[in-house]
Amino acid sequence: MGNFDLVQFDLDGTLIDSVPQLAQAVNRMLVQLGFGEAGEQAVRHWVGNGADMLVRRALTAALGTEPGDELRQAARAAFDAAYDQVADQGLVFYPGVLDTLAALRRAGKRLAIVTNKPYRFVPAILAAAGLSEQFELVLGGDSLPEKKPSPAPLLHVCRSLDMDPARTLMVGDSENDVLAARAAGMAVVGLTYGYNYGRDIADSGPDWVLSDFAALADILLTD
Missing domain, CATH: 1.10.150.240 (Putative phosphatase; domain 2)
Structure with missing residues (x-):
């Protein structure tokens, strides 16, 4: 796993x-x-x-x-x-996010962000959260000609970091994340607590459905 x-x-x-x-x-x-x-x-x-x-x-x-x-x-x-x-004021992280990201980094996992938020807002948010050094690559919704649900941003990250999509996991909260990952040939986790237009993320068919971010450790850090 x-x-x-x-x-x-x-x-x-x-x-x-x-x-x-x-x-x-x-x-x-x-x-x-x-x-x-x-x-x-x-x-x-x-x-x-x-x-x-x-x-x-x-x-x-x-x-x-x-x-x-x-x-x-x-x-x-x-x-x-x-x-x-x-944008960077009063940030609220979901439970388990900061500890889990730190654990993944300690385990040698490579981390990236692919968001549909315009890139101009993202660096300040990461800096305010103390996460600027956690992610090797960060893409915004306007970083490339296409954004999620297109697989293009996810595949761009893999090419840039010389990583195999088959050994890449996408983690998101909406159908856009699931569709992008499926089209890119990646496994995908769907989180239940985010923004999916009022629909159940399970309906999009991710490989795993999690309500707790910390549960990613069971997928990523268990042989």
């Missing part, structure tokens, strides 16, 4: 609960554009496909219809400015 050399992680909903910060940024954006604030639970169901889709879903809910291109662009700029101010 421990036959994985590289572990690729999603970020939001997998390592950190970023909804509080995302909700703050969404609400600042909405208020700036003249709309009412959205509830944090609504934002929890909107995340997972990158910032453009998050902004689009928030605007659609506020308008009751699809927003036009000009409004989407203005909203995205307002969201980015707001999120820049709060």
Whole structure:
């Protein structure tokens, strides 16, 4: 069971609960554009496909219809400015994340992050969490032409680190992570506590379904 050399992680909903910060940024954006604030639970169901889709879903809910291109662009700029101010503030890690990452590193596992979050926000978040040195490679949703559920980012990490996809484990919380891993020929863990648009992650068919991040040790550190 421990036959994985590289572990690729999603970020939001997998390592950190970023909804509080995302909700703050969404609400600042909405208020700036003249709309009412959205509830944090609504934002929890909107995340997972990158910032453009998050902004689009928030605007659609506020308008009751699809927003036009000009409004989407203005909203995205307002969201980015707001999120820049709060993204690395008050970070909340899911239970077991920090200890498990440290244990994997001690065991010689190579670690990477593949998130759909725009890359510009990621380094500050990792730095604030003291994790900048834990991951050999970090990709954001705009680091490559395609993002998850495309397998391209996962395969790019394998090529960059000279690792075999068959000996790589993807760990995420949404159908996007499972689909990307399947298409890349990787095994995948689905975490139940993250953001999967209100659906059960088990329905996506990951190899393992875990409700406790620390249980990764049973998969990765057991021969």
